[in-house]
Amino acid sequence: MHAEVLSVGTELLLGQTVNTDTTIVAKALSMLGIDLLYAAVVGDNPARMEDAVRQALSRSDILITTGGLGPTGDDLTKETVAAAAGRKLVLESSSYERLKEYFGENMADNQKKQAMLPEGCTVLPNDHGTAPGCAFETENGKIVIMLPGPPSELTPMLHEYVVPYLARFQDAVISSHSVHVFGRGEGAVAQMLDDLMQNSNPTAAPYAKEGEMFVRVTAKAATKEEADEMCRPVVEEIRRRIGNFVYSVDVETLEELVVQELRRTGKKLATAESCTGGLLGKRITDVSGSSEVFEMGCITYANAVKEQLLGVPHETLAAHGAVSEETARAMAEGIVRVSGADIGIGITGIAGPGGGTEEKPVGLVYIALSDGENTWVAKRMPFGRRRDREWHRHCSASKALDMVRRYLAGLPVDEK
Amino acid sequence: MHAEVLSVGTELLLGQTVNTDTTIVAKALSMLGIDLLYAAVVGDNPARMEDAVRQALSRSDILITTGGLGPTGDDLTKETVAAAAGRKLVLESSSYERLKEYFGENMADNQKKQAMLPEGCTVLPNDHGTAPGCAFETENGKIVIMLPGPPSELTPMLHEYVVPYLARFQDAVISSHSVHVFGRGEGAVAQMLDDLMQNSNPTAAPYAKEGEMFVRVTAKAATKEEADEMCRPVVEEIRRRIGNFVYSVDVETLEELVVQELRRTGKKLATAESCTGGLLGKRITDVSGSSEVFEMGCITYANAVKEQLLGVPHETLAAHGAVSEETARAMAEGIVRVSGADIGIGITGIAGPGGGTEEKPVGLVYIALSDGENTWVAKRMPFGRRRDREWHRHCSASKALDMVRRYLAGLPVDEK
Numbered sequence: 001m002h003a004e005v006l007s008v009g010t011e012l013l014l015g016q017t018v019n020t021d022t023t024i025v026a027k028a029l030s031m032l033g034i035d036l037l038y039a040a041v042v043g044d045n046p047a048r049m050e051d052a053v054r055q056a057l058s059r060s061d062i063l064i065t066t067g068g069l070g071p072t073g074d075d076l077t078k079e080t081v082a083a084a085a086g087r088k089l090v091l092e093s094s095s096y097e098r099l100k101e102y103f104g105e106n107m108a109d110n111q112k113k114q115a116m117l118p119e120g121c122t123v124l125p126n127d128h129g130t131a132p133g134c135a136f137e138t139e140n141g142k143i144v145i146m147l148p149g150p151p152s153e154l155t156p157m158l159h160e161y162v163v164p165y166l167a168r169f170q171d172a173v174i175s176s177h178s179v180h181v182f183g184r185g186e187g188a189v190a191q192m193l194d195d196l197m198q199n200s201n202p203t204a205a206p207y208a209k210e211g212e213m214f215v216r217v218t219a220k221a222a223t224k225e226e227a228d229e230m231c232r233p234v235v236e237e238i239r240r241r242i243g244n245f246v247y248s249v250d251v252e253t254l255e256e257l258v259v260q261e262l263r264r265t266g267k268k269l270a271t272a273e274s275c276t277g278g279l280l281g282k283r284i285t286d287v288s289g290s291s292e293v294f295e296m297g298c299i300t301y302a303n304a305v306k307e308q309l310l311g312v313p314h315e316t317l318a319a320h321g322a323v324s325e326e327t328a329r330a331m332a333e334g335i336v337r338v339s340g341a342d343i344g345i346g347i348t349g350i351a352g353p354g355g356g357t358e359e360k361p362v363g364l365v366y367i368a369l370s371d372g373e374n375t376w377v378a379k380r381m382p383f384g385r386r387r388d389r390e391w392h393r394h395c396s397a398s399k400a401l402d403m404v405r406r407y408l409a410g411l412p413v414d415e416k
Numbered sequence: 417m418h419a420e421v422l423s424v425g426t427e428l429l430l431g432q433t434v435n436t437d438t439t440i441v442a443k444a445l446s447m448l449g450i451d452l453l454y455a456a457v458v459g460d461n462p463a464r465m466e467d468a469v470r471q472a473l474s475r476s477d478i479l480i481t482t483g484g485l486g487p488t489g490d491d492l493t494k495e496t497v498a499a500a501a502g503r504k505l506v507l508e509s510s511s512y513e514r515l516k517e518y519f520g521e522n523m524a525d526n527q528k529k530q531a532m533l534p535e536g537c538t539v540l541p542n543d544h545g546t547a548p549g550c551a552f553e554t555e556n557g558k559i560v561i562m563l564p565g566p567p568s569e570l571t572p573m574l575h576e577y578v579v580p581y582l583a584r585f586q587d588a589v590i591s592s593h594s595v596h597v598f599g600r601g602e603g604a605v606a607q608m609l610d611d612l613m614q615n616s617n618p619t620a621a622p623y624a625k626e627g628e629m630f631v632r633v634t635a636k637a638a639t640k641e642e643a644d645e646m647c648r649p650v651v652e653e654i655r656r657r658i659g660n661f662v663y664s665v666d667v668e669t670l671e672e673l674v675v676q677e678l679r680r681t682g683k684k685l686a687t688a689e690s691c692t693g694g695l696l697g698k699r700i701t702d703v704s705g706s707s708e709v710f711e712m713g714c715i716t717y718a719n720a721v722k723e724q725l726l727g728v729p730h731e732t733l734a735a736h737g738a739v740s741e742e743t744a745r746a747m748a749e750g751i752v753r754v755s756g757a758d759i760g761i762g763i764t765g766i767a768g769p770g771g772g773t774e775e776k777p778v779g780l781v782y783i784a785l786s787d788g789e790n791t792w793v794a795k796r797m798p799f800g801r802r803r804d805r806e807w808h809r810h811c812s813a814s815k816a817l818d819m820v821r822r823y824l825a826g827l828p829v830d831e832k
Contacts, residue, residue, distance in 0.1 A: 011623075012438075012439075012442070012455070013442055013452040013453065013454075013455060014442060014443070014446045014452070015438075015439045015440065015441070015442030015443030015444070015445075015446055016443075016623060016632075017439070018434060018435075018436055018439045019434075019435055019438065019439070019455075020434055022428075022431075022435065022457070023428075023431045023433070023434045023435070024431065025431070026428070026429055026430055026431030027430070027431030027432075028431070029431075030430045030431055036429040036430070037429070037458075037459065037461075037464060038429075038456065038457065038458060038464070038468075039428070039429060039435075039456065039457035040454065040455065040456045040457070041438070041454065041455035041456070042453075042454060043453065045453075048453060048454070052454075207427075207432060216432075271715070273694075273697075275701075276698075276701075277697050277698055277700065277701025277702075277706070277710070277713070278687075278689075278694030278695065278696065278697025278698040278700075278701060278713055278715065279694065279698040279701075280694070281689075281693050281694025281697070281698075281715040282692075282693055282694040282695040282697075282698045284693065284694075285691075285692075285693025285694060285695075285715070285717070285809075286693075286805075286806070288768070288769055288770060288805055289770065290693070290717075291717050291718075294693070294715075294717050295717065295718055295721065296714065296715055296716055296717060296718060296721040296725065297693070297694055297713075297714070297715030297717075298712065298713070298714055298715070299687070299694065299697040299701070299710075299712055299713030299714070299715070300712055301701070301706075301707050301710050301711065301712060301713075302707075302711055302712060305711065305712040305755065309712065309725075309754075338725070339721065352704070353704055354704060354705065389702075389704055390702070393701075
């Protein structure tokens with residue numbers, strides 16, 4: 001079965017909104033093993049929308065629209081799609097009751113429009129907003145699904161109601177697993193996995209991700225269990241080849257993995273950040289439950305604060321500068337002392353765009369890990385094409401997280 | 417003139433990459449006053465790509481493709497578009513020289529493919545990667561532009577070379593200005609501006625943005641100066657109506673505005689964060705040059721650290737709890753004392769998903785601002801639909817930034 005996504009909304013064509021809906025739907029279809037061959041965007045214009053709907057219904061088995069289900073005059077998706085597919089819109093009573101319950105006394109007349117749905121459709125309830133979605137089959141056996149535009153409403157509706165609806169039509173399922181890698185680039189990994197990347201089931205494909213990469217292994221089989229079973233040996237072989245640089249299978253981020261490993265080992269972490277300015281703490285505390293393992297963080301931009309709060313010796317700063325191996329070391333050791341945590345991180349560097357010199361260029365960052373007894377310092381130097389402030393900050397925080405992961409796993413803390 | 421964007425890449429249809437290219441191109445076209453009527457995505461499939469190119473050339477004046485210009489066998493955009501537009505591909509010497517310079521001795525044979533461009537085209541140099549773009553007019557007077565897929569290459573190429581190329585064909589320009597608002601929602605503002613939103617030139621349109629909103633005022637005129645002049649009174653009227661809740665015109669984020677105002681007034685800021693875990697520091701230090709005004713930050717998750725580092729009295733924590741007005745106050749006052757900064761922020765709350773109680777629900781956050789003499793505490797309570805951890809953290813940090821902005825401007829620090 002081939003699908004097509006049609007996103008509706010002038011804001012998408014003005015560049016005011018990024019079309020994440022298509023990505024979210026595409027991912028779900030890919031998981032279901034349904035090929036998405038086209039994705040299109042049209043504005044809130046009935047004639048162009050109708051053309052696009054007719055074209056989609058003529059060339060694809062499944063049409064999924066996103067957006068344009070709301071109460072205002074601009075919201076024309078249901079009217080246009082229903083007309084093109086030869087369906088009447090009727091007031092759907094369960095949706096109308098939900099709307100009345102939601103709005104109470106204050107329901108404006110135009111809200112009622114949201115409960116007008118194609119006759120005989122399957123209602124897709126909106127548990128996070130007001131406009132319901134719907135699904136139906138046309139006389140020619142095409143499947144039409146309409147979803148609301150806001151991702152916070154579309155995403156749960158998709159997973160709760162659309163995936164089960166579509167799964168009925170599928171006789172194979174897809175399962176994917178991701179091997180996450182830090183410290184080896186997409187190109188290098190692709191070379192190591194060249195032979196695995198030639199296979200068609202399971203497939204193995206490398207992807208770049210901000211400052212890291214992952215390999216997605218995907219298998220198609222009759223059941224999810226069977227597909228998982230097919231993925232397993234390939235995932236293991238990839239782990240074996242990439243070795244210590246693999247940080248997880250299916251745990252999506254370094255911070256999640258690190259919080260998980262800190263909890264497992266019962267260790268506590270504290271951070272002292274200069275150039276990353278709180279980003280490392282932010283990423284750790286993005287993970288729910290991190291309060292159990294994250295003791296404290298300091299953002300010590302000013303030298304005086306590094307001295308006073310972390311006890312970085314004045315002489316160290318004077319002799320080597322704030323951006324130096326020695327200062328990073330003293331910061332990591334200082335934060336362990338101040339916090340009483342098991343592991344301390346110190347980060348100091350030049351994130352740019354200003355502040356670089358020939359000797360200490362933008363992108364030079366020292367990252368230290370101390371356990372109170374031993375301290376390791378890694379040096380990041382800019383290489384390859386020029387990168388921005390956000391990049392340097394992100395990669396430095398990632399490097400720190402990877403050092404914590406390696407320390408907890410008993411691996412070399414810094415490995416080239 | 418009507419434009420159409422065609423994005424090429426199977427990864428877009430698998431949901432592995434969000435199609436930000438279309439958004440970036442759409443914004444630039446909107447600025448130029450060129451209507452974008454369609455945007456489409458196709459995979460790396462020559463037949464479907466050719467169909468899409470032919471359809472675009474038949475219905476639009478300008479076709480802009482993104483992606484598929486690289487050296488591998490999957491990269492078929494140039495071949496397909498050139499064939500559909502009736503152009504030969506030839507080796508373009510200046511691009512070939514650039515590639516040789518970039519790769520040196522190690523240039524693989526397939527890299528040469530990137531210098532194959534449609535005969536007689538305008539070369540769009542790639543200053544941030546290897547694949548050049550190109551632009552040409554077909555025999556039927558259609559404009560074809562091909563851009564590389566990576567946003568870090570596409571964006572500068574678009575602004576450096578494509579916008580000037582397209583501007584030659586335009587007799588009107590568009591100018592937009594954004595009025596940024598914190599503390600009033602999209603719905604409330606739309607009501608206040610109802611009459612202004614009816615006008616067609618300039619237009620005024622409200623947009624939601626994570627936890628805040630902005631109004632975009634857009635005018636079309638013969639010159640940029642004229643368009644700006646048309647926007648000015650509308651922007652002023654919007655400022656007047658929304659009052660203290662407007663935080664900027666054209667300064668895109670609260671953190672940029674706050675760093676700018678701190679620099680202007682010569683004041684220094686320090687932060688003590690609990691539930692936001694470094695996010696506030698991260699956002700402030702996202703702004704280049706923030707080191708001049710950001711003294712230090714503490715991420716004090718544990719109660720012991722709040723006591724020890726910030727001097728929050730043990731009795732305060734015991735009597736009122738970590739999430740309380742009193743603790744927020746003591747944190748803000750403590751960080752001013754510790755850092756010697758002019759302004760201190762204390763944030764404590766429950767970001768969720770765990771940790772909420774009936775009395776102190778997820779989303780309850782106290783935000784305090786102290787200048788050493790006076791302290792103000794704002795209370796955020798969850799309302800409306802259920803929000804996630806990221807949302808509560810983001811909005812709490814925004815609220816803190818808005819309090820700093822208000823303090824520096826001599827406005828009420830917390831206004832309902």
